[in-house]
Amino acid sequence: MAQTAPARSTGNGRTGREAYDLSAVLNIAVAAFNDHGYEATSMGVLAQRLGTSKSAIYYHVSGKEDLLRLALDRALSELELVLTRDGATQGPADDRLRFVLRGAVDVLVKDLPYVTLLLRLRGNTEVERQALARRRDFDRAVAALVDEARADGTLRADIDARTTTRLLxxxxxxxxxxxxxxxxxxxxxxxxxxxxxxFDGLATSR
Amino acid sequence: MAQTAPARSTGNGRTGREAYDLSAVLNIAVAAFNDHGYEATSMGVLAQRLGTSKSAIYYHVSGKEDLLRLALDRALSELELVLTRDGATQGPADDRLRFVLRGAVDVLVKDLPYVTLLLRLRGNTEVERQALARRRDFDRAVAALVDEARADGTLRADIDARTTTRLLxxxxxxxxxxxxxxxxxxxxxxxxxxxxxxFDGLATSR
DNA sequence: TGTTCTACTTACTGGTCGTTCAGTAGACTA
DNA sequence: TAGTCTACTGAACGACCAGTAAGTAGAACA
Structure with missing residues (x-):
């Protein structure tokens, strides 16, 4: 939604200078985190990419970890939203599974950098661990759909359910x-x- | 092969102290790189995990990037070896594809931390870019097998070959x-x- | 005109980074 | 016994780190 360039703010001080809003700062931070990894990205290079000073960032967020928390929350909220929609709660299990997988792909594409950041977490800080826990909950919900579809006979049951979900x-x-x-x-x-x-594999249809 | 604990060296100075060899240093370095990311892993924590001082590491390797280079070379060499074996060069394309995929899984499992490191590269340094280039060559070789199998009619051709390879x-x-x-x-x-x-997908056999 | 607010700026702090260097304990060799 | 080798140790280097403190230009409001 927000761009790489500074967004024109409504009640901005300073004439020639355009203000950054939180969304613009987040977009650039997430891109930098994806390039170098969260821990290895310094507030200095973030400021450089924004074209401002380090301390200007602290006007918008309370610190580096706050940037991470906000970015991860966005990705997780979008993924969790998929599970609440009608297609994910009504109908045969395999249809619901297909709906959720399609929804996950949509979110991945729509919020690509944000989901990328989420998927590369290692769980070294409390913020990361909490995000990983929310991601595990999402995974578990999909795993439950896999289980249901196996029980219905629409998904093959000769392969371990956990392995199936993980390969998926x-x-x-x-x-x-x-x-x-x-x-x-x-x-x-x-x-x-x-x-x-x-669902059908890469081999030519039999 | 090498352990986490110091290996007893043959011509070791110092009585009570056991010496680390390059392999032991590499194993611990790779584990640390996987935990925190390469850039975010300090030589200080590496030394701590090894139970020595920072400068002791410089006796074994020329620097941090040297550790990365050695680790990535190990993973890539193992993967490239798969492509040279008979099963990868003789027989129908789909059999060769299956052989290479099975070989890749074997290498992944056998050298799990080393391949993990390779797969998480972002290409920020020259060492990383060279490793990514070698990885791309491997990917291309597999993509060529996919193309052959599609031409033979053993692999479905309704999905883009690049997409097929990437999902695989x-x-x-x-x-x-x-x-x-x-x-x-x-x-x-x-x-x-x-x-x-x-090859066959998750749906129950039709 | 004076005050308040936003959105910064520059200058700085204490700490950590990768790397180097000079020195050395102990085993081995002549 | 002297000299050489391996495998370190501990201190120090300049560069960079996240975060802070104090000040301020310009717009909006009274």
């Missing part, structure tokens, strides 16, 4: 490492392909 | 994020499951 997420989450919006593949096509490969 | 690697590479050797799933079973899901 492995495939979906890898999207953040290579997909770039605006390329030849539309988000809709991407979601179709992911679901098709996941 | 996404699934396989995710293994480093959750698989831990010694658990309930044997490496052989893991490789079977991965290949089965990749």
């Amino acid at each position: 997420f492995g495939m979906i989450n890898s999207i953040v490492e290579w997909y770039r919006p605006g390329g030849p593949i539309t988000p809709e096509r991407l979601a179709d392909d992911v679901i098709s490969v996941a | 690697f996404g699934m396989i590479n995710s293994i480093v994020e959750w698989y831990r050797p010694g658990g309930p799933i044997t490496p052989e079973r893991l490789a079977d499951d991965v290949i089965s899901v990749a």
Whole structure:
């Protein structure tokens, strides 16, 4: 939503200078965190990328960890929202699973840098651990759908349910490492392909 | 191969103290890099984990980047070796693809921390960029097998070849994020499951 | 015109970073 | 016994780290 360039603020002091809002600061911070890793990204390079001074950032956020917390909350909120929609709560389990997977791909594409940051967490601080816990809850909800679909006989049961879920997420989450919006593949096509490969495999139809 | 604990060296000075060899230093460095990220891992915590001083590490390696280079070379050499074996060069394309994927899973499991480090690279230094280039060459070789199998009609051609390869690697590479050797799933079973899901999908057989 | 508010600025603090260097304990060799 | 080698130790280096303190330009409001 927000751009890389400073956003024009409504009640801005200083004439020639355009003010940054929180959203613009967050976007640039998340990009930098993804480039170098959160811990290795200094407030100094963040300020450089914003074209301001280090201390200017502290006007918008209380510190480096606050930036991380805000960014992760955005990614997690979007993912959790998918689970609350009708398609995720009504109908056969395998349809609900497909709906959630498609929703996850949509969120991945829409908030790519934010989800990328989330998926690269290692859990070294309290903020990271709390985000990982929320992510695990999301994973568990999908794992429950996998279990249901297995019980219904629509998903193969010869492979361990945990392994199934993890391979599924492995495939979906890898999207953040290579997909770039605006390329030849539309988000809709991407979601179709992911679901098709996941359910029917790569071998030619028998 | 080497352990976390100091290895007894042959021509060691100092009585009560056991010497570290390069392999032991590398193992601990790779573990630390995976925990915190390469850039964010200080030589100080490395020394702490080794139970020595910072400067002792410089006896074994020329610097922090040297540790990274050695670790990445190990992971890449193992992966590249798979492509040279008979199973990867002889027979139908889809069999060769299966052989390489199985080999990649084996390497992932055998050298898990080293491959984990490789898969988390962002390309911020020259060492990282060179390693990423070697990894891309490996990926390209597998992509060529995918192309061949598609031409043979053994792999579905309705999905873009690049996307196919990337989803395939996404699934396989995710293994480093959750698989831990010694658990309930044997490496052989893991490789079977991965290949089965990749080729036949998760839906019950039609 | 004077006050208040926003959105910064420059200058700084104590601490940590990767790396270097000079020195040395103990085993081995001549 | 003297000299050489391995495998370190501890102190120090300048650069950079996250965060703070104090000041201020300009717009809005009274």
